[in-house]
Amino acid sequence: AGAALAHAAAHPGAQAFALIGDLAFLHDAAGLAIGPAEPRPDLCLVVANNDGGGIFETLEQAAFDGVFERLFGTPHGASVEQLAAAFGVPYTLVEQAGELAKAVSGTGLRIVEARTDRAANAALRGRMRAAATQAVVRAVSP
Ligand SMILES: Cc1ncc(C[n+]2csc(CCOP(=O)(O)OP(=O)(O)O)c2C)c(N)n1
C-alpha cells in the first residue's frame, strides 16, 4: 500500500497492482484497516489462493506427505472474500483466466482472488522443468 501511494505521488494517474500469495496476504491482512484520515491507495491486490505455501511444494520435503502438509503446506481455509468484506474492500473472484483483465480494471483499493491448486501447480512445474531439461540436452548433445 505504501509503494502504491508513493508510486501515485510520483506518477499522478498511474495504476498499481500487487500479485500476492494467500499466506503473505493473510500475514499482512491487517494492513487493509485504513483510518478515515489516511490516504487510500489506488491498488489492485491480486491474491493467488492455493490454501497454503505452494512454493514449498517444490522442495525435497514435499515427499513427506502428512508432516509436510502440516508444517509447510499450512492450509488455513480462510476466506479472502470474507476478509475483504470485513474491511469493506471490493472483491472479485476470477474463475477463468480470460476474466482476469476485466477483474483487475477499475480504481481504488480492491481485491481480486484466483483459486489455484498447489499439487497441480507443482506437477505443472515438474513437467515444464523436464521439458526444459530435454530441450537443453537435445541442443548440446552431438
Ligand atoms: C517477509 C518474509 N517472511 C517469510 C518468508 C518465508 N516465506 C517464503 S514463501 C512463504 C509462504 C508463501 O505462501 P503464499 O504467500 O501462499 O505463496 P505461494 O507460495 O503459495 O504462491 C513464506 C512464509 C519470506 N520469504 N519473507
Ligand SMILES: [Mg+2]
Ligand atoms: Mg499460497
